[in-house]
Amino acid sequence: MARIRVGLAGCGFVSELHIYAFRRVYGVDVEVAAVAARGDHVVEFARRHQIPRCYRSFADLIADRELDVIDICTPPNRHAEMIVAAMQAGKHVICEKPFAGYFGREGDKQPIGKHVPKALMYERVLEEMDETRIAIERTGKLFMYAEDWIYAPAVTKTAEIIKATRDKILFMKGEESHSGSHAAHAAQWAMTGGGSLIRMGCHPLSAVLYLKQVEAKARGETIRVASVTGDVGNVTAGLKPEERTYIKANPVDVEDWGTLTATFSDGTKAAVFSGDMIMGGVRNLIETYTSGGSLFANITPNMHLMSYQTSEEKLASVYITEKVDRKTGWQYVCLEEEWTRGYLQEIQDFMECAATGRQPLSDLALAYETIKVNYAGYWAAEEGQRVVL
DSSP states (O other), X not given: XXXXXXXXXXXXXXXXXXHHHHTTOOSSEEEEEEEEOXXXXXXXXXXXXXXXXXXXXXXXXXXXXXXXXXXXXXXXXXXXXXXXXXXXXXXXXXXXXXXXXXXXXXXXXXXHHHHSOHHHHHHHHHHHHHHHHHHHHHHTOOEEEEOGGXXXXXXXXXXXXXXXXXXXXXXXXXXXXXXXXXXXXXXXXXXXXXXXXXXXXXXXXXXXXXXXXXXXXXXXXXXXXXXEEEEEEOTTTTOOGGGXXXXXXXXXXXXXXXXXXXXXXXXXXXXXXXXXXXXXXXXXXXXXXXXXXXXXXXXXXXXXXXXXXXXTGGGTTOOOOTTOSOSSEEEEOOSSHHHHTTHHHHHHHHHHHHHHOXXXXXXXXXXXXXXXXXXXXXXXXXXXXXXXX
């Protein structure tokens, strides 16, 4: 059995999901052997998950000669430099979304989300992604893009049906929304590279781009994104303090509401929406309308288990679903969340790739295209016109 040793960069929410998935890999002997983070909480994280080695710097993590794979679960403003450094150190890399973004340069007026033109951001992001891509390809190591939606069972079954029918996808509609991030960095463009549209909307965007390529391959066609339109806003700006009891969005220079529409080279369309003020738990949805039918991928919420309860206190230790503000009343309970949302399948694929050298389903091309289209959406939204790619 192949043996793979993983080092985690970061120990936040996503790292917890990845740890759970690593320990359920089959057919490959996987150990999370090290973790690195700057804060003191990394020591407790390592103890709780029985991780043998704990580092306080990323440089020390990638210098660990026993590690085969580095799993980057840090805020996105450090992704590019970490990817290149780890791969140049001889490691395969898993990187959480988003792959890249514009986080500011010396001389930019602050805050950059309000002052740097999005057309300039688009140009600079493409330049930086091209540099990162060249650096990745020179290493000969695997880059694995941690886009769990590509592996979510509802999406993989959608892909299977598209492959079997070879029907034309006419329109797709995708959404990830919830009541807002608790993380302070989510409010700042310089930390996240954008607001709700990239922080959450990158998931459904990647999914629609992936499904369109599944269709293209099944039909023997070449299909690309031809143009993008977009609209963004800060719709919670006018809320009074007492109206923010449940809504966590409080942007500094990013959007809390965003939508983009992609027009493909075959004339078909996809619309992506993401909002930081949607109550009732996280919404992860993809609707696909084809020449022969319709497919609704309700990742969350779904109807695996519906619950009606009256006591919040009795449910204190019970997990219902991400971002839900209460557990009473009618609830859509998320069962096996790591499986339903694709984390288990994603990590299984990545570990098999690391063991065999094959390319992952979620790869560099998807990571690159997602950011390209996302930033075209920001450009289109700011200038109020269609951006042709």
